[in-house]
Amino acid sequence: MAVKEEVIDILNTIIGEDISDQMDDDFFESGLLDSMATVELLLDLEGKFDIQAPVSEFDRNEWNTPNKVVNKVESLIG
Amino acid sequence: MLNIQPYADPKYFVILLLALAPLAIGLYFGKRFALYEVIVSLVFIFLMFNGSKYHEGYALVIYMIWQWLLVWAYTLYRKKSNNSWVFYGATFLGALPLVLIKIAPAANWTHVSTLLGFMGISYLTFRSVAMIMETRDGSIKDFDPWLFLRFMLFMPAISSGPIDRYRRFVKDIVTVPTREKYVAMLEKAVWYFFLGFLYKFILAYILGTLLLPHVEHLTLLSASAHHGWSWWLIAVMYVDGLYLFFDFAGYSLFAVATSYVMGIELPMNFNKPFLAKNLKDFWNRWHMSLSFWFRDYIFMRLVFLMMKKKWFKSRVTISNIAYIANMLIMGFWHGLTWYYIAYGLFHGVGLVINDAWLRYKKKHNVPHNKFTEILAIIITFHVVMISFLLFLGFLDKLWFQ
Structure with missing residues (x-):
């Protein structure tokens, strides 16, 4: 599976609904993701992609849409 | 002797703006006069702690040497090694002066208060402890003694915030905004x-x-x-x-x-807090630089730890524990009196109830319209007002004195 599909998969599980049609929506603004879910996301991404995503690296402005998360993960995989 | 408290009276603003004028002219023409900025900042900080507050000035100097050595030493250590207990120790030592200051009034340690206490110690501690945590995470890699001092002692926010973040601050201070941006x-x-x-x-x-x-x-x-x-x-x-x-x-x-x-975009502290629709929303709007500090450096890290070590199965349990711990720590930080601690507990429990309600609402498709929204704003406002009545200590005067 490509990185994008896997990230969407993780997001769908955490959020509890399909977000693949709202790839550029700010999920903090819509309340779909909160701090709690964010930590789940970071841990799931660490587990899935073998990347380091500490809380300090989590800048809300850089992680606030599904597309941005995909980009972040791709850059962290390098 | 002359003592000038920040933003206390109209005269202060005249002096402040006159002192900052050369800096503003420089920024307008694309230059940042770093040395001048440091001198002006130090003069204003000196005037804050001059005269009757001279002992606070000494305390500030001692405190800065302590934090400077600590963050420097931890950064050096972190380049070589990454032991969790060293990190916890460094965090503890960073918070220690503040912890002592908070215990001192309750324990009647007047000498501790005189020796270590100064206005703004909390806000400086939030900054340096955050730096230690980000250094642990590898997000801050080097210790720059000069930038550290400018960040910690940034004059406009020294006494009561807003609480800035090191990496954000440095981005601003090493550059000059474009003229268009600076005018805006x-x-x-x-x-x-x-x-x-x-x-x-x-x-x-x-x-x-x-x-x-x-x-x-x-x-x-x-x-x-x-x-x-x-x-x-x-x-x-x-x-x-x-x-x-x-x-x-x-x-x-x-x-x-x-x-x-001064060409620095310090974060805002308030965003129409009394229009919050629920308690969680309220904390995203009230004293934001503090509540986001608690969210990022306490709540999220606690959740991270509890999830990673799998201490609890249920994510609801984890978030409830983290809410209560987070808000209780905030209560204790305000001071060791029953009403500050009760205030913290009130908001911790409030956030737990709030989350349960949000889950219920999602599951049962509770109707949502303009009317329910206004009702939610009114209820949230009053819950907050009741908590403030507790926080402000008047009940203590009314009931126990």
Whole structure:
């Protein structure tokens, strides 16, 4: 599976609904993701992609849409 | 001897803006006069702690040497190694002066308060402890003694925030905003200064100086007849709660406006907190630089730890524990009195209930319209006002003194 599909998969599980049609929506603004879910996301991404995503690296402005998360993960995989 | 407290009276603003004028002219022409900025900052900080407050000045110097050595030493260590206990130790040592200052009044350690206490110690501690945590995470890699001092002692925010973040601050301070951007920042600064005047010198003055003593007096008078309760208490709640907002929001606007003049975008502290739709929303709007600090450095890290180590199965349990711990720590930070701790507990439990309600609402498709939204805003406002009544300590005066 490509990185994008896997990230969407993780997001769908955490959020509890399909977000693949709202790839550029700010999920903090819509309340779909909160701090709690964010930590789940970071841990799931660490587990899935073998990347380091500490809380300090989590800048809300850089992680606030599904597309941005995909980009972040791709850059962290390098 | 001359002692000048920040943003205390109109004269201060005249002196401040005159002192910052060369800096502003430089920024307008694309130059940042770093040395001049440091000198002006140090002069204003000196004047804050001059005269009757000289012992606070000494405490600040001792404190800065302590934090400077600590963050430096930890950064050096972190380049070689990454032991969790060393990290916990460094965090503890970073927080230690503040912890001692908070325990001192309750334990009657007057010498500790005189030796270590100064206005703004909390806000400096938030900055340095955050740096230690980000260094642990590998997000801050090097210790720059000069930038560390400029970050910690950034004059507009030294006494009461807003609490900036090191990496964000450094991004601003090593560059110069474009002229277009800087002019927009100056426009905002003017607006914030005048809004701050309205908040602090008019509204907070009317509420805190004119109305509050009056309603407090009436509440205390009618208290004895009704076991401490009276309708006047509700007036105290509104007046004191609104005073708290206008006083602190006014101060924060001054700090942000001053930093904009200096070409630094200090984060805002308030975003229409009384229009919050629930308690969680409230904490995303009230004293934001503090609540986001607690969210990022306490709540999220606690959740991270509990999830990674799998201490609890249920994510609801984890978030509830983290909410209560987070808010209790905030309560203890305010001070070791029953009403600050109760205030923390109140908000911790409030956030747990709030989350349960949000889950219920999602699951059962509770109807949502303009009317329910307004109702939610009114309920949230009153829950917050009740918590402020607790926080402000008037109940202690009313019931126990």
